[in-house]
Amino acid sequence: MQKSALEIYNFLNEKDLLRDSPKYWWPNAGTFEVVVGAILTQNTTWKNVEKSFGNLKGFLTLEAFCSLGEEELKNAIRPSGFYNQKAPRLLALAKNIHDEFGNFHSFEEQVTREWLLMQKGIADESADAILCYACYREEMVVDSYTKRLLKLFGIEFKRYREYKFFLEDGLREAFGDGELNLVYARFHGMIVEYNKRAHKLESLH
DNA sequence: GGCCAGGTGTAAA
């Protein structure tokens, strides 16, 4: 029953789950928009994040985003919920990125996981989402879908990092260095798509 | 009408 990370990867990879997705799965990978999306999607469906993005057209660069007022931002992100806490956290984060790194490109090259974890509103999962999909780092995201899927294979841990290392280490052996960022990015993407689909079809498996 | 969504911060034991 217990499977390796590679076996789970292959199980998902056979299903062509990313057929309609971008290369890195997350929309507009490598842009500041990923940072905003990582916060907005916390305990929120992506559909509702897209509604907020629709209200933020023209403001999804670091510089433009910093020019938003708090009330203005709250209004725009209302569809994604928790807007009273997400708005100030997003503005503080954008301002800190600008003050610390100057522009998004420098942020992408220089930011560390530790720096992200110091920001209010960012914990393990959001930090890894930003590192993996905005900064192309070799960090794999673990979310509730991931834990749910691994449980189906009889795998359960207590801590976030145990899940993360189980998956990262298992794939590093199989793929080696070089394309690990892409492998991690797509692995997490497949896990999310599998759950979305499984939910729709009552039960796959 | 109730439950859940691509979580996080805080307070209290």
Next chain:
DNA sequence: TTTACACATGGC
């Protein structure tokens, strides 16, 4: 360190 709870809209 662990647990409990607030945060909020929208879809089914």
